[in-house]
Amino acid sequence: MPEGHVIHRLARTLNDGFRGGPVAVSSPQGRFARAASLLDGHRIRLAEAYGKHLFIHFEDTVGPEATVYIHLGLIGQLRFEPVDTQKGQIRLRIVDPTSTCAAHLRGPQFCRLIDREEFQTILARTGPDPLRDDADVASLTTAVRSSRRSIGTLLMDQKLFAGVGNIYRAEALFRQGISPFIPGKDLSEQEVRGIWDDLVELMAKGVEEGEINTVRSEHLPDRMGRKPRVDDHGGEVYVYRRAGLECYVCGHLISEQVLQGRNLFWCRHCQPER
DNA sequence: CCTCTATGGCGAA
DNA sequence: TCGCCCTAGAGGC
Secondary structure (H helix, E strand, C coil), rough: CCHHHHHHHHHHHHHHHCCCCEEEEECCCCCCCCHHHHCCCCCEEEEEEEEEEEEEEHHHHHHCEEEEEEEECCCCCCCCCCCCCCCCCCCCEEEECCCCEEEEEEECCCCEEEEEHHHHHHCCCCCCCCCCCCCHHHHHHHHHHHHCCCCHHCCCCCCCCCCCCCCHHHHHHHHEEEEEEEEHHCHHHHHHHHHHHHHHHHHHHHHHCCCCCCCHHHHHCCCCCCCCCCCCCCCCCCCCCCCEEECCCCECCEEEEEEEEEEEEEEECCCCCC
């Protein structure tokens, strides 16, 4: 259930708890048994995230294919649980060097061993990531502003905005007051910059908090001090999955429309077309 | 028991 | 644009 902030958080947890000694790797469900046997007993060199791609680099003693490439897709999850957990379909299990915690992979879209060349190939397909400081924002702005595709579509293009998913798309556009249907070429440089800068801020916050919170304090409805729990995704948001509810800013009802197979949410009043 | 849903992305048509 | 893959939890009967 991941957008980029989740993947970066997973990389951080792996780096904090799984390096420094040999890890036990297995595939209880059996699907990745070959990879697991090659990695078992070796050390993790580094875990890192680019957009929604998670890479776990093992030491070179593993062989030429020393990186585990994981993409969680829509329903995959990597959870840190007690080592004796058996629940569900555990495709890959990595036990930390102290044997106190296990990373359990369930339902991934991809999980495979790759070499350095394939690692570079995946990076080449991945655009600038608001959570990395190596992003080339100038060329991103040019690409967006030369496209006839809508900004709602462009934001989901991982070659342009790596790590952005359906929630950050909806929330960044709302906060910038931009309709998802405006073509990229009709946006000003300042508007594209505004979207990018907001994603940088929101996603960094998401990594720290472990959930997507986008509502500014002055717009938070009075909940008498109670924590809301508006939605399964856990955070407090302006428009995502709030169709039919009142906009926190203007009171109009939030709209919903299926666009390219995904549910799009926005406020027609705060995000006017033009 | 069944059906539906989800923060993704791929490949066939 | 559609169907499909992967999983788990919620809700309906």
